[in-house]
Amino acid sequence: MSENKHQKLGLSNQDLIEMYRVMLLARRIDERMWLLNRSGKIPFVVSCQGQEALQVAASFALNRSEDYVAPYYRDVGVVLSFGMTAKELMLQAFAKAEDPNSGGRQMPGHFGQKKNRMLSGSSPVTTQVPHAVGIALAAKMENKSIVSFVTLGEGSSNQGDFHEGLNFAAVQKLPVITMVENNKYAISVPLEKQVACEKISDRAIGYGMPGITVDGNDPLAVYEAVKQAADRARNGEGPSLIEAVSYRLTPHSSDDDDRSYRKREEVEQAKEKDGFHTFAAYLREQNILTDEKLEQMEQEIKEEINEATDYAESAPYASPESIYDFVYGN
Amino acid sequence: MSENKHQKLGLSNQDLIEMYRVMLLARRIDERMWLLNRSGKIPFVVSCQGQEALQVAASFALNRSEDYVAPYYRDVGVVLSFGMTAKELMLQAFAKAEDPNSGGRQMPGHFGQKKNRMLSGSSPVTTQVPHAVGIALAAKMENKSIVSFVTLGEGSSNQGDFHEGLNFAAVQKLPVITMVENNKYAISVPLEKQVACEKISDRAIGYGMPGITVDGNDPLAVYEAVKQAADRARNGEGPSLIEAVSYRLTPHSSDDDDRSYRKREEVEQAKEKDGFHTFAAYLREQNILTDEKLEQMEQEIKEEINEATDYAESAPYASPESIYDFVYGN
Amino acid sequence: MQKVHRMPVQNQFMTSYMETKGGKMMPILSYIQAVTQAMKEEMERDEKVFVLGEDVGVRGGVFRATEGLYEQFGESRVIDTPLAESAIAGVGIGAAMYGMRPVAEMQFADFILPAVNQIISEAAKMRYRSNNDWTCPITIRAPYGGGVHGALYHSQSIEAIFANQPGLKIVMPSSPYDVKGLLKAAIRDEDPVLFLEHKRAYRSIKEEVPDTDYTLPIGKADIKREGSDITIITYGLCVQWAIQAAEKLASEGIDVHILDLRTIYPLDQEAIKQAASKTGKVLLITEDNKEGSIIGEVAAIISEHCLFDLDAPVKRLAGPDVPAMPYAPPLEKEFMINQDKIEAAIRDLAEF
Amino acid sequence: MQKVHRMPVQNQFMTSYMETKGGKMMPILSYIQAVTQAMKEEMERDEKVFVLGEDVGVRGGVFRATEGLYEQFGESRVIDTPLAESAIAGVGIGAAMYGMRPVAEMQFADFILPAVNQIISEAAKMRYRSNNDWTCPITIRAPYGGGVHGALYHSQSIEAIFANQPGLKIVMPSSPYDVKGLLKAAIRDEDPVLFLEHKRAYRSIKEEVPDTDYTLPIGKADIKREGSDITIITYGLCVQWAIQAAEKLASEGIDVHILDLRTIYPLDQEAIKQAASKTGKVLLITEDNKEGSIIGEVAAIISEHCLFDLDAPVKRLAGPDVPAMPYAPPLEKEFMINQDKIEAAIRDLAEF
Numbered sequence A, B: 001m002s003e004n005k006h007q008k009l010g011l012s013n014q015d016l017i018e019m020y021r022v023m024l025l026a027r028r029i030d031e032r033m034w035l036l037n038r039s040g041k042i043p044f045v046v047s048c049q050g051q052e053a054l055q056v057a058a059s060f061a062l063n064r065s066e067d068y069v070a071p072y073y074r075d076v077g078v079v080l081s082f083g084m085t086a087k088e089l090m091l092q093a094f095a096k097a098e099d100p101n102s103g104g105r106q107m108p109g110h111f112g113q114k115k116n117r118m119l120s121g122s123s124p125v126t127t128q129v130p131h132a133v134g135i136a137l138a139a140k141m142e143n144k145s146i147v148s149f150v151t152l153g154e155g156s157s158n159q160g161d162f163h164e165g166l167n168f169a170a171v172q173k174l175p176v177i178t179m180v181e182n183n184k185y186a187i188s189v190p191l192e193k194q195v196a197c198e199k200i201s202d203r204a205i206g207y208g209m210p211g212i213t214v215d216g217n218d219p220l221a222v223y224e225a226v227k228q229a230a231d232r233a234r235n236g237e238g239p240s241l242i243e244a245v246s247y248r249l250t251p252h253s254s255d256d257d258d259r260s261y262r263k264r265e266e267v268e269q270a271k272e273k274d275g276f277h278t279f280a281a282y283l284r285e286q287n288i289l290t291d292e293k294l295e296q297m298e299q300e301i302k303e304e305i306n307e308a309t310d311y312a313e314s315a316p317y318a319s320p321e322s323i324y325d326f327v328y329g330n
Numbered sequence C, D: 001m002q003k004v005h006r007m008p009v010q011n012q013f014m015t016s017y018m019e020t021k022g023g024k025m026m027p028i029l030s031y032i033q034a035v036t037q038a039m040k041e042e043m044e045r046d047e048k049v050f051v052l053g054e055d056v057g058v059r060g061g062v063f064r065a066t067e068g069l070y071e072q073f074g075e076s077r078v079i080d081t082p083l084a085e086s087a088i089a090g091v092g093i094g095a096a097m098y099g100m101r102p103v104a105e106m107q108f109a110d111f112i113l114p115a116v117n118q119i120i121s122e123a124a125k126m127r128y129r130s131n132n133d134w135t136c137p138i139t140i141r142a143p144y145g146g147g148v149h150g151a152l153y154h155s156q157s158i159e160a161i162f163a164n165q166p167g168l169k170i171v172m173p174s175s176p177y178d179v180k181g182l183l184k185a186a187i188r189d190e191d192p193v194l195f196l197e198h199k200r201a202y203r204s205i206k207e208e209v210p211d212t213d214y215t216l217p218i219g220k221a222d223i224k225r226e227g228s229d230i231t232i233i234t235y236g237l238c239v240q241w242a243i244q245a246a247e248k249l250a251s252e253g254i255d256v257h258i259l260d261l262r263t264i265y266p267l268d269q270e271a272i273k274q275a276a277s278k279t280g281k282v283l284l285i286t287e288d289n290k291e292g293s294i295i296g297e298v299a300a301i302i303s304e305h306c307l308f309d310l311d312a313p314v315k316r317l318a319g320p321d322v323p324a325m326p327y328a329p330p331l332e333k334e335f336m337i338n339q340d341k342i343e344a345a346i347r348d349l350a351e352f
């Protein structure tokens, strides 16, 4: 990443700084979550670490004030890009009434925020794929130039809903982008026990849509792929499948212990390639990011997270009686 | 089909005659079913017409005394090849107690016969795909050199079970052959509204298995493809996806009226390419089939069907009390 | 597999029932025509309403429920989908989240099963899990029920699978008038509604149906016959058999009260209690297998609340506990509820 | 999402119960150890038995139910599958048709929903539809239940979805001893068995479990406590809460009879009738949402058969009719059944 690639993509230095800031925020929030979990303050964390770079890059390639997104549980980078705040994420982690995702009803990582056009997600994987297709169908029916963006893990791409959703989107030529975040594991199951294809994007041809695999540790490559797919979608050229390959740097979740199924060296090697770091290196090379600036950002973010944590920790739970609310609307 | 292609494939003239006989039997049984339906004697027919050639050819490429088959409802050609008789099919059509498929419990076209290793099928499409994979898994575990063969329509290849089943088979490198019988329609829905891919076999690469599309009206091409796939399977090289393209010559079933959704000319044109006829022409060219021989076959088959029909028509239904049998084994 | 069977038109069903409606001239519609009319009117009323499913387009549905809609509203609002029920439900859910009003057709209720995850995990829980932020106003129509030579997989009553899912509503109308009013209400409902139509009722049940715009309340049961001796609580096609049986037994001096549940989830508990207490002798009827069917819940409500009003044990008349209805006519007949079985059960109760 | 929560070991549960077992020294196993031991012994006994599911291999399952099996039996008999429940069930069904004895694990019961079509349309109907030609001896294990901070999708009781499907058996054991005997019986059963294990019981419930080979009969309920004043009928973890509550109330002079259903489909009707008639006051308990849960069917059986033996209306204690258990602790607590709620319900009945 030594030449100036980003200008060719139409990205300004300022854009890059903004992207990096979101990646950094995502990473620091995630790290804080683990601390809170290990100190017994929050019962559960599911992590974005290793995938922030691709999540943020993909989001920035979209219209973040009009497009719809159906994120999956690791997408802290996506939801921050689409307008969720650190405070809101902390409210979710602490399961407090004010949590905009679910008012503390769902576990962390189950995102949803209508005002930011972020679909509510559940735990059964891959169900969001047809939902995103439905958004795209509605957008087409209403002649809106909206793109519907949906993500999932590579393991989840083996569910029937992936197949049915993508096929539906292709037949109807809908403006939907499916991004598979291939982090090489589905909990303990390594890629080679999940699929026998060379690339997850090889599935695209079977639906009759373009498919591309990009290095998920290279945010500019991800940006480019998503940008092109979004342009095609807005031009009425239909859906795309993008596979962004990176690595899951943490255990599957705070309930998992990954030492039984993968070597420490493997994890260490992956850390070196982590897009979060390589992107920072690129920004430094390009003189976009200085130590000073980074220091300042870190400081701001730390304060933001501290404040968010304090707020969320002392915020009230929903009342026990509220359990009966919102089963039906009428 | 003018040169002698079949010897290259290791098929003798006698093999071809046997194959043709089964195709002819299938076609004549199917025609009789329609007559019985239109005269009010049987309530339902779902037809094989237009697909007999590929069904029989595929079956003959397998080991019909050891391999397992999970047929779908149009597969009269497959089940006859695997040992079901005209009489048994008539017993099924008349829903009589002696019907080996289900004792009259299921509709026609819901095949199953354990002694011929023919898996019992249901109506929800595509559920048989994972079953066939399970047979292949068992075969592998037991070190049997069995091939598991499963068929379905192209419309059914859009179900989640197709995706999940084929992926499982590929990851485990199982000896299973999936043949999609692409007859261009799923009831009234034409191919272009079912899928946007060029070929159904384009889906194979997404699972990491070989995929091939063959002319389903050319039984020798189908034979060759299935034979190769079976050899690969027995050599431990894993599963294959085969798409055999033909055309559904009848309405979807006896309850359907296809005039509202397709032109008569289209059907007429397809009839000219019908493998059942072109194969007969090839046999004649090769002097394997003569008018005399054909006449004789037709005569034998007619008698066989007459007998089967009479037998089935006068056979008893299961008793009403038998409805309570076989819910559980113990 | 498609199974649209030519059924004998059973006009005998309706004669008596229609007399009781009496009055001014109204168009007579079959049950399925009422389905079509409801969708047509809703699509005319609201652009956000659209239909999706297998063969719903040019073909007008394998039962013809969507007949004419494709011609009137075009292929963008009457969408022939690929053969994939989880996508039909799931894409519909997404569109509903956006603000559309999808009416998804499952070709047969038996084929809704691949979509169970989308319906139960997603549609039913959308409002609750998002704390009222997102909603899912989808209607899922599916033809259910037996007696049409449909065998195991074209005859099932599948409501019990879904009748334990708060967030979801399940409507099972018994007559054309109810169909129209309830289907319109379902389409306008802010929550997901499973709308189950009895196949055998499609062409055999006819009655006067106003061509005006009306809805009927979801969640409310309906008294189809006032009576004082025995209470029948049932739903769907069985209501028609029950009315027939009741008319017949009236001449023998047995006066039957009939409560049509209409919405089978969540149940109208008040109406059930009142109906049960009214006569003290209760016959519950379903075409579904007995054990675990929704009339078990009805019996439970009665046993919780009306114990001291009962003069006889609650009686249940249901399909046998075998996997599903066989194809061979004598076997199918053995499975099905019919007027005779209901008459016998009523007499039993009357004599208790 | 994986949710294996560290739960406080609730030994207080078992003390009293274990005393009643008394006698010779036996190994004490937790509920989940009993699951593992049953599978291990069955795999040793019969080569046709194998395990498949997500993370069941090297990882030994996200709850560790398959711990050690991969090491002992290798990857061909302990198969880490792709993340696809319909395939896990469907491939298992195919293998069972061949003659194998698959034990399929659903990682959480909530995630069984994509496999509903395979389980209901295929496994449950295989024997019937083939007129006894083909069979499907598969066992499908799934951890269910709440109280583990699992929120909506890691807490559900999903049994009601399946408890209306003749051909299928559903077993929900309440204790380690029962787990071992019933899981072995399930694996040897000639028909498909859904085996639902309560997550919260996994490590909190321990008791003596013989290390010998024994099975317990599927289809039979079990009296967990003899009593004469009030009958509790329940299953799964609720049995433990009920036993606790009963012991406590014994000191107040209320003598509780406890019937553990063990198999919740098809139900042991005889045992239910006897238990209900014995005391005439019946409390039914489930952790599931109330409406449409399987205790509705239990109430129906009682109202059909034991009406004149009842001294009080049947009482049901169940989860509220909201989609599923929320995550926030006060909300989860509000949803869950516990000993206090049971005690209160018993007192209510006692005073009736």
Ligand SMILES: Cc1ncc(C[n+]2csc(CCOP(=O)(O)OP(=O)(O)O)c2C)c(N)n1
Pocket: B074, B123, B124, B125, B152, B153, B154, B155, B156, B157, B181, B183, B184, B185, B186, B187, B248, B252, C001, C002, C054, C083, C085, C107, C108, C111, C114
């Ligand atoms: C899960 C399911 N949904 C719907 C149906 C109703 N149905 C029966 S056959 C069919 C079309 C099948 O098309 P295709 O797979 O191309 O097979 P073909 O009939 O053309 O041979 C449909 C929609 C079904 N049997 N199962």
Ligand SMILES: Cc1ncc(C[n+]2csc(CCOP(=O)(O)OP(=O)(O)O)c2C)c(N)n1
Pocket: A074, A123, A124, A125, A152, A153, A154, A155, A156, A157, A183, A184, A185, A186, A187, A248, A252, D001, D002, D054, D083, D085, D107, D108, D111, D114
């Ligand atoms: C339908 C379903 N089955 C099982 C699970 C349990 N589960 C949660 S995450 C996960 C692995 C997902 O792997 P992948 O899709 O690669 O995403 P990653 O976690 O690696 O980002 C599993 C099996 C689930 N949430 N949903």
Ligand SMILES: [Mg+2]
Pocket: A153, A154, A155, A181, A182, A183, A184, A185, A186, A187
């Ligand atoms: Mg992954």
Ligand SMILES: [Mg+2]
Pocket: B153, B154, B155, B181, B182, B183, B184, B185, B186, B187
């Ligand atoms: Mg077809």
